[in-house]
Amino acid sequence: MNSIAVRMALYVLSPILVALASMLAGWGVGxxxxxxxxxIHVETLVTAIVAAFGISGAILAKWGIK
Known part of the structure; x- marks a missing residue:
């Protein structure tokens, strides 16, 4: 896989993985x-989702700018 495919996969999967991890750990969903x-505890779930998008932003900051 080239770096573009890996980066795009991380953009797509990071919010999903963080939201899934928060659900499995009981953060926001029980x-x-x-x-x-x-x-569903909305405030906690929204915090986890915002953190997921923050991770996507960190990936963009690291690899998205040439």
Missing amino acids: YDATAGVLS
């Missing part, structure tokens, strides 16, 4: 199987 309730 599921109670006994009651069948999915609860």
Whole structure:
């Protein structure tokens, strides 16, 4: 893979991976199987998503400018 393909993959995957990691760790999203309730803590989930876009911005700052 060339560096452009890797960079584009990181741009696309970093927000998804951070959001997925936050969901799996219970940051912002929780599921109670006994009651069948999915609860979403919006502030925490938005913080994780903003952090994901921050990572994308860091990738752009590192590799996006020639």
